[in-house]
Amino acid sequence: KQEVTQIPAALSVPEGENLVLNCSFTDSAIYNLQWFRQDPGKGLTSLLLIQSSQREQTSGRLNASLDKSSGRSTLYIAASQPGDSATYLCAVRQMGSGNTGKLIFGQGTTLQVKP
Amino acid sequence: EADIYQTPRYLVIGTGKKITLECSQTMGHDKMYWYQQDPGMELHLIHYSYGVNSTEKGDLSSESTVSRIRTEHFPLTLESARPSHTSQYLCASSDHRQTGYSGNTIYFGEGSWLTVV
Numbered sequence: 233k234q235e236v237t238q239i240p241a242a243l244s245v246p247e248g249e250n251l252v253l254n255c256s257f258t259d260s261a262i263y264n265l266q267w268f269r270q271d272p273g274k275g276l277t278s279l280l281l282i283q284s285s286q287r288e289q290t291s292g293r294l295n296a297s298l299d300k301s302s303g304r305s306t307l308y309i310a311a312s313q314p315g316d317s318a319t320y321l322c323a324v325r326q327m328g329s330g331n332t333g334k335l336i337f338g339q340g341t342t343l344q345v346k347p
Numbered sequence: 348e349a350d351i352y353q354t355p356r357y358l359v360i361g362t363g364k365k366i367t368l369e370c371s372q373t374m375g376h377d378k379m380y381w382y383q384q385d386p387g388m389e390l391h392l393i394h395y396s397y398g399v400n401s402t403e404k405g406d407l408s409s410e411s412t413v414s415r416i417r418t419e420h421f422p423l424t425l426e427s428a429r430p431s432h433t434s435q436y437l438c439a440s441s442d443h444r445q446t447g448y449s450g451n452t453i454y455f456g457e458g459s460w461l462t463v464v
Contacts, residue, residue: 236389266453275353275437275457276390321390334380334405335453337390 238338255322370438
């Protein structure tokens with residue numbers, strides 16, 4: 233059974249720091265991995281999607297990497313800002329799930345960026 | 348910006364009441380999903396749909412039911428709400444017709460916070 237783990241559970245950094253959020257998964261047979269952002273009381277916003285054949289994806293100050301063989305992904309946030317404060321979730325789409333497209337989520341990392 | 352909408356955003360209802368959470372998307376996506384998330388916990392899939400007239404139960408057992416009569420609409424119903432149903436319900440959609448199993452981005456609505464008292 234696929235399990236997705238995110239470390240750390242919470243992180244507090246001063247503004248301007250570069251930081252890395254970690255995501256690990258137990259079964260490397262995945263189609264893709266997606267990083268989301270969740271603000272309190274709101275839904276999820278998709279940040280980056282990495283297909284299983286890709287190593288990384290970049291969007292602005294965000295860079296996500298994927299090492300499928302070791303079951304790891306990282307989300308790198310450059311020059312963090314207070315507006316980056318949110319919970320960051322990673323989710324994998326498992327192979328063998330047919331054509332459902334359903335995702336398996338980690339518990340998230342809650343980030344606080346202090347001004 | 349994804350066009351997927353959920354109503355109501357927040358709802359407090361009494362035990363035993365029937366409630367329907369609405370979800371609509373204007374992107375023509377074939378796949379739609381309902382996830383449930385308790386505060387501080389992971390999201391769990393409770394229902395999904397491949398397309399019209401197709402619904403399946405997800406990984407987490409739920410007493411709710413869903414229907415998919417139209418592509419754009421995927422409502423979730425609780426026939427008799429209980430305090431244990433208090434949670435956030437997130438609707439999502441995706442379009443796999445172009446890329447098949449590799450999958451496209453899944454888009455989420457803003458969620459419906461349900462409190463049953």
